[in-house]
Amino acid sequence: MKKLQDFTRNPDAVSFAVLAIVLVFILPTVLEIFRLNLVGKYLTYAYVAIGLVLSWGLGGILSLGQGVFFGLGGYCLAMFLKLEASSPENTAIQSTPGIPDFMDWNQLTALPWFWEPFHSFGFTLFAVIAVPVIFALIIGVAMFKRRVGGVYFAIITQAIAAIMTILIIGQQGYTGGVNGITDLRTLHGWDIRTDEAKYFFYYLNVALLFLVLLVACWITKSKLGRILVAMREREDRVRFSGYDVSNFKIFVFCVAAAFSAIGGAMFTLQVGFMSPSFVGIVPSIEMVIFAAVGGRHSIIGVVYGTLLVNWAKTTFSESFPELWLFAMGALFIGVVMAFPNGLAGLYTSYVKPLIGSIRPLLKERARLYETPDKGGPDMLNRGTAQ
Amino acid sequence: MINAQKNFALSIEGLTVSFDGFKAVNDLSLYVEEQEIRVIIGPNGAGKTTVLDLICGKTRATSGSIKFKGHELTRMKEAHIVQQGVGRKFQNPSIYEDLTVFENLEISYPKGRSVFGSLLFRRDDVVKDKIQEVSDVIFLGDMLDSPADLLSHGQKQWLEIGMLLIQDPELLMLDEPVAGMSVAERKQTAELLNRITEDRSVLVVEHDMQFVEDIAHRVTVMHQGKVLSEGSMEHVKADEKVIEVYLGH
Structure with missing residues (x-):
C-alpha cells in the first residue's frame, strides 16, 4: 500500500503508467487492426x-x-x-x-x-x-x-x-x-x-x-x-x-x-x-x-501530441484533403501564440491544479472510511474478552 | 626585469587586440600576485572588460602573452582555461533562471564536466555539503530550492559569485560585481569578497570608487587600452594623469 502511495505521488511514474494502459490495453481493445496499425x-x-x-x-x-x-x-x-x-x-x-x-x-x-x-x-x-x-x-x-x-x-x-x-x-x-x-x-x-x-x-x-x-x-x-x-x-x-x-x-x-x-x-x-x-x-x-503541439518540454506530452495531430490529419484529410496543410499551419501558429508549452503545458496549468484540489478531498474520504475499521477489531476483541 | 623574480599568479605582457584596426587593448602589461585583489578602473571604452575577455579566452589576442601559473592561455580553449583555475563573472548576472539555486551551483561543481561524466554524475553527500557550504557564504543558504529567477538582482550577483567559488578558482575575475546593488548589498559584497579572497588572486573591474577603496590591494587605471597608472589607491588618486582622464569628471 505504501509503495502504491509512493507510486501515485511520483508524477512521472503515473504518466508512464497511464500511457502504458492506453497503448497496451485500451487502443488494441477498441480499435480494429487496420486502425491499430495506423x-x-x-x-x-x-x-x-x-x-x-x-x-x-x-x-x-x-x-x-x-x-x-x-x-x-x-x-x-x-x-x-x-x-x-x-x-x-x-x-x-x-x-x-x-x-x-x-x-x-x-x-x-x-x-x-x-x-x-x-x-x-x-x-x-x-x-x-x-x-x-x-x-x-x-x-x-x-x-x-x-x-x-x-x-x-x-x-x-x-x-x-x-x-x-x-x-x-x-x-x-x-x-x-x-x-x-x-x-x-x-x-x-x-x-x-x-x-x-x-x-x-x-x-x-x-x-x-x-x-x-x-x-x-x-x-x-x-x-x-x-x-x-x-x-x-x-x-x-x-x-x-x-x-x-x-x-x-x-x-x-x-x-x-x-x-x-x-x-x-x-x-x-x-x-x-x-x-x-x-x-x-x-x-x-x-x-x-x-x-510543439504535445509540448516540447514533455516527453510524454509529445506522444499524445503526435497521436492527436495524426488522428486529426487522417480524419480531416479523409474529408478535405486539400485543406489539411492550411489547418496544420494554423495549428502551429495557434500553438506557438496561444499555448507555447503545448498539451503538456495546458495539463500542468489547468488539469494538475484541479487534481491537486481533489486529492485532499479523497484523503478526507479515505480517513472517514478507515476510522471505523480501526475501531472494529478492537471492539470485537473486547467483546470476546468479556 | 625585477618582475620576473617575483611569484606572479598572472602575468600579461605586450597584450594587444585589434578589432578592424581599432586597438581595444594596446601593448598592455599587467602582473597580479598570488592572493592579491587587483582592481582595474578607467573611463568607459578603456578596454577593461576586454582584458577579462582575453584572459578567459572569450576574445583572442592579436599579439602578446598571458601566462597563468606558467601556462600560456592565449591559445587555450575556454573550457581548458577554466580547468586551469580561472573563473570569470560576467557583467550582467549570468545565471540559469529556469533552474533552482541548488542546480545553478551544482552545474558549476567541478565534477562530471564531460558528456558521459555528466550523465553518470551522482548528487552525493560531498556535493550536497559543498553546495550548502558555498550557499551559506553567499547568503543564500536557505534558498537552495527556489527558482533562480525569483532572486533579487543583488542575490543573482551573489549566486554567480557562488558558482565561481564552488569551482575553487585560483584566479577569480569579477566584472562590475556591485553594479545595480543597494548600499547595504554593496557592503555585504565587499565583506564577502574580502572573505573569499584569502587563498586566491582576484581581478575586479569596477566603477564604484567607494567599493574599490574597500577591497583593492592595488589599483590599475586603464585608458585607451593602456595602463595609465598603477599602485595603491592613494597613489593613483594623487596621480595627475588619472585625475585628468577619469577621476576629475
Missing part, C-alpha cells in the same frame, strides 16, 4: 518527437531535418527486407534475377556494393542506428564546433533534408527513387503483411517506445539534462564554467537522431515501405509540429 504508424513519429524534446525542448537546438534520420533508419531496414523479397526465385522474370525490381528497371545488372552488407540481419540492425548517428555526428561536429546555432542551424538542417530527398529521388537505380522501396514481404521468411504480424509489430513498437521514453527520462533527469537547460539559457556561462558546450550539443543531436532512426525502422516494418516523402522538408516540419 496508431502504430503514428507512434513511429513519436520517436522523432521525443528526440526533439531532448534537442529542442531541453537544449534549444531546433532541427528541421529530423526526417533525414527517420528516413535513414527506415531505408536501412527496407534494404534488408527488399533483398529478402528479391530472391532469385521471386525475381526470375527480371533480366537480372536476384536484384531488387527497381534496379532491374533502371538497367542495373549487379547489386551495388553498399547494398551487399544488407543481406545480413545483424548488420542491418546495427546500421539502422549507426548510419543515422554517424551522419548526425558529422553534421554536429561540422556545425557545433564552429558555433553555428539557432536559426542558422535550423536552416542548414532543412537544407540537408531537401538535399537528401533530391539525392534519393535522383539516384533511383540505387534507392528506388520517388516510389521508395516498396513491396516488402517477409522477415526471415515470416510474412509481415498478416494481421498477426501487425499485432506483433504494434506491441514491439510500443515496447521500444517505452525503452526510448525511459532513456529520454534518464537523460532529462541527469546532470546532462540540466546542463542542456543551462546551455539553452546562457551558453557562455556554461562554457566559462569549464564545459565544452559543443560536445553536449553533438551528443544530444546524435541521441535525437538515434531515436528518429528507430522510429523510421519501425515505420518500415509496420507500413511495409519507405519513401522519400518521409525524409524531406514537409515531414520534418510536421514532426516539429507534433512536438
